[in-house]
Amino acid sequence: MDTVEWRRVLWQKQPFPDNYVGDSFLRVSKKRRELCFSEALYGATFVTQEICSCIGLVVIFFGISEGNLNASVALILTATIGIIGYAVTRAQLAAFEKDDVKVACFYVVLIACVSPVVKSLTGSVATDSINASTTFLLLLRLIVHDYGTTVAIVNPTVSHNVGVFASVCLASRLDSDLDVFTLITVAVALFALFPSLRRYCSMHLGRGWDIITTALVVLITATGILHYASHLLLVFLLALFICNFIIPALFIFLQSYKQNIYGPWDEAQIENR
Incomplete structure (x- = not known):
């Protein structure tokens, strides 16, 4: 029995009693995913787009409240873009058109x-x-x-x-x-x-589209800030810098200290088979 090493597996019969456990029963394996800075930057694009959406709402508010932006023009542009987006995403769901019209x-x-x-x-x-x-x-x-x-x-x-x-x-x-x-x-x-x-x-156009969309959204938001709410420019630039440089760099740095611990408390898995 000493010449055979006990293994923590359920699918293989071993020459040990049912209640026997070896020294490796309490083993702990530590794993982490290695990431590069470009992957972290790509992940930050989604947060950047959402930051632009939030700040864009505030910019439109200032433009309308101060009389620099016509509400009718903003409404027409929003409706036009919304219809185009609906046509793109619902092109293959014609059966739901009536329900969508009712909701609208x-x-x-x-x-x-x-x-x-x-x-x-x-x-x-x-x-x-x-x-x-x-x-x-x-x-x-x-x-x-x-x-x-x-x-x-x-x-x-x-x-x-x-x-x-x-x-x-x-x-x-x-x-x-x-x-x-x-x-x-x-x-x-x-x-x-x-x-x-x-x-x-x-999902349909890949990462290149995400990068192009992010750049376009940032450009539109920055243009709106310069025209209607210039006092938000510093906040916007600071948010972009933190989101796209500080946080990804901090994430990569802390990733090296991340450890996923596995042990006998986990669900049984078939390994190396």
């Missing part, structure tokens, strides 16, 4: 009805409180948004709801029903429709 009509009627209520919703609340609440909600959206990873903190429902609620907080500071309707519509397009379009294009 219900949304238009609902938001049009509640816009007067939203406009006066936070009349007794200080502007500083609204700004702080909006900032917190948008940060929470960035934290719980689904970037394609299976972790416990991800919650697409909460991510979508807090994004729309942030737009409601901002819309309550606008002057007309059309402005309110436009801002909430833009929020739905940015936080519900745009992520679906990104995932669809990423």
Whole structure:
């Protein structure tokens, strides 16, 4: 019995009693995935796009509230891009077109009805409180948004709801029903429709499309900031620098200390067969 080494396997008969365990029973193996900086940068593109969506909503709010951006123009552009995105993602789902039209009509009627209520919703609340609440909600959206990873903190429902609620907080500071309707519509397009379009294009067009989309989104957001909210430029550049350089570099550095521990407490697996 001493010449035969005991193995922790279930599929092989061994010359040992059923209750026998060898010295290797409490073995621990440590594994980690080796990543390069380019892979970390690619993973950061999804976060960058979501940062641009959140800041883009704030930029559109400033443009409308200060009278530098016509709400009708923003609404027409949003509707046009939304229809194009719908045509791209739903081209093979013609059977669902009637239901989609019903949902769109219900949304238009609902938001049009509640816009007067939203406009006066936070009349007794200080502007500083609204700004702080909006900032917190948008940060929470960035934290719980689904970037394609299976972790416990991800919650697409909460991510979508807090994004729309942030737009409601901002819309309550606008002057007309059309402005309110436009801002909430833009929020739905940015936080519900745009992520679906990104995932669809990423699945069918590959990494090159993700990089092109990220560059285009960053360019559009930066242009909007320069025209309508130049005071957000420093925040935007700092967020991009942290997201695309500091965090990937820190992730690569800490990856070398990451260890996945396996032992007898794990489920039995067939190895080397």
